[in-house]
């Protein structure tokens with residue numbers, strides 16, 4: 001039985017802690033025992049749904065005859081999530097699903113929606129990982145492969161745009177930031193940024209170091225996203241409360257300073273356990289929780305980048 005370990009051990013307060021509690025077959029057991037609550041936030045012409053395992057952004061179609069959803073939550077919560085989304089918009093199907101990356105919390109609705117005929121859009125590496133059985137720093141065991149119906153039908157490269165409901169939607173690839181398949185999406189008309197996995201609020205992001213992520217990639221993602229936002233941009237993180245562009249820039253500064261501190265620790269010959277003891281991020285505990293796992297993974301990822309084995 002697979003079991004998600006990372007956030008469960010170290011983070012207990014966010015809506016994601018519920019979603020991170022289990023995976024695959026164990027999810028169904030947990031789902032039977034739990035009543036999940038899907039909550040929604042009105043963003044004026046768009047909604048964010050929380051409680052299914054990750055933040056889910058959605059807008060109604062105009063000529064598309066169906067909804068656009070960005071990320072799909074965990075499989076066990078998919079029915080509740082999709083029911084809430086369709087009720088909100090009074091539409092009877094999901095026309096397009098976008099996966100910001102391949103993790104189970106984002107791709108749990110793929111098989112159902114794909115079988116129902118939805119377009120599924122994701123980075124080309126997301127499709128590659130979903131076609132295979134993959135491991136992660138996020139959970140024990142393996143995830144996938146998904147059934148063919150759940151695989152992306154349109155794959156994206158490094159950057160570009162596509163249209164939905166008459167709106168242009170810009171996207172960009174964020175290499176090695178949280179997984180090895182992260183994209184962000186930006187809606188200029190709504191001035192809304194969906195960050196994907198590299199940005200979390202209320203908890204530290206997972207660096208999926210078994211999947212190519214490293215602290216330098218995370219920092220580079222913040223630099224890219226920092227160029228997309230203005231002060232008042234609505235920023236939807238992968239997990240946790242919605243923030244502004246100004247908040248994102250503050251977080252960029254936090255990670256920039258942390259990266260410098262980490263490099264200094266590495267240069268002094270410190271190991272991950274020593275670095276965790278340095279309490280480099282303790283001033284942020286109230287906002288993000290215990291940083292121990294994040295620091296440990298960040299240190300290991302930097303060590304690997306500088307001293308490959």
Ligand SMILES: [Zn+2]
Nearest residue numbers: 101103178197
């Ligand atoms: Zn993820």
